Amino acid sequence: MTEDEAVDDELLTIGAFAARARLSAKALRLYDRLGLLPPAQVDEASGYRYYRAEQIERARLVALLRRLDMPLARIAEVVEAPDGATAADRLAAYWADVEVRMAEQRTLAEYLRGRLSGRSSQMYGKYEIETVDVPEQVVISETRHVLAGELPTWIEASLGRLEEAARGCGGVTAAPFVVYHADVSMESDGPAESCVPVADEAAARAWAEKHGRTREAKVSVLPAQRLAYTRITKAQVAHPQILAAFEAVEEWIAREGLEQAGPCREVYFADWEAARAQDPVCDVAFPVR
Template identity: 80%
Template sequence: MTEDEAVDEDELLTIGVFAARARLSAKALRLYDRLGVLSPAHVDEVSGYRYYRPAQIERARLVALLRQLDMPLARIAEVVEAPDAVAAAGLLDAYWADVESRFAGQRTLAEYLRGRLSGRSSEMYGKFVVETVDLPEQVVITETRHVLAGELPAWIGSALGRLEYGARECGGIVGAPFVVYHSDVSMESDGPAEACVPVADEAAARAWVEKQGRAHAVKVRVEPAQRVAYTRITKAQVAHPQILAAFEAVEEWLPGQGLRMAGPCREIYFADWDAAGPEDEVCDVAFPVG
């Protein structure tokens, strides 16, 4: 070690002493060092022993407290490296908002499952009014993706946004955008799902798709005229798992009407999502029927 690199050993604490004062294990400190969350002030080149300054104790305790919130170490690194206290608090607020949103979804899922397990499914389905409607043939531009349930809201918004932008070159939008689920989408199954926007000009649509190349797996196809059974739901009900009850309500309704499913289920978005409030109706949950 050169004179410029010399470290005053009297100001340093061994990893054992530092761990005791910071109320962390030596194993945790080694992990935090490896991930760049809390690095020692000095590492002996010969022995490899780690040494810390007393001033690092507060940071170590902060890391430990953030871990008690189950915050991933990558996000902890962002908090402790924030330029000031306001920025650090903002990062914590953003993380906790994500946590509360996830817990709210899990709480709703637990209530939904409790209803199913206790035999109260009919009560849940009774909240939905199911009707049928005949839809005309439509030319649609589409984007397909394998996507898990947690990724679905962000993908739907971005995919429909891209397609609606492209529709300006395809004669304009002539119907409500919709999403078709060609296979199950859940936390374990990734579909695929297909975002669709009805457009006016099939020739222009095919030219637009050709121009896109392989970008976002866009296609153009003709959606046949068909009858669908549907129930109308609010923006709040679109969230998982509330929407599962809507799909199941339509499925339960079909046999009593002498109808059967004749195609994959879909969500038809007929309202301005951004302008809608939680209790505003925005979406039809639908099944083609025969």
């Protein structure tokens, strides 16, 4: 008997199972090797694989999920879900991640097309630039040398620590922000400084005295200043497409005859986790005079 011949009503050879599942035997061997669809039985002597009819639905589901370019670990989460509702929720969560990534890639492609075609001025015209006067602020901060690939994780972690610390410093008084003291890219590591404005300067200085050495933490009193800024969406925050927003603000500052009065920053005013790809979440800003 060959591996493709029928066995009985209980077990199906890989050939018979492949025909009923509308998949190739090669695909089934791959799913077995990946741990997504192991055979019901493997003959010890011949190594032939045998499947049960009730595995057909799982085989078809795995094939469809792979067509979504779903990573193997996420496929396993879906097919091993305890019920259909949970499986559907896990698929929905994966697809939400895909849509965020696609929105980011769409924005990146648009940025690169503008760069390559020399349409920078046209691209900058999509950004609405405004100014805002910011009062004096007491700020607690962490500074770190970080590359672009590490930046999102560090921003989330550092702002989380600072917002927690702010509870003991009279509370947060304004939107947190990240200052770039030098270029942060795939080759340049800044440094960047995460900042949270707080109410109580004395408590902030006590906090900085305690934590300053471990995380390059400090407290600063920033003077009142004017910011030129543009508001961008969650999808536009990704590097390097966010550079277009910075460049648009820089061009506007020069055109208006203003002068940059400090390093650029990103001001995060929205709930990042709750925001969708096209929701405004961040102001890209420069101090000006």
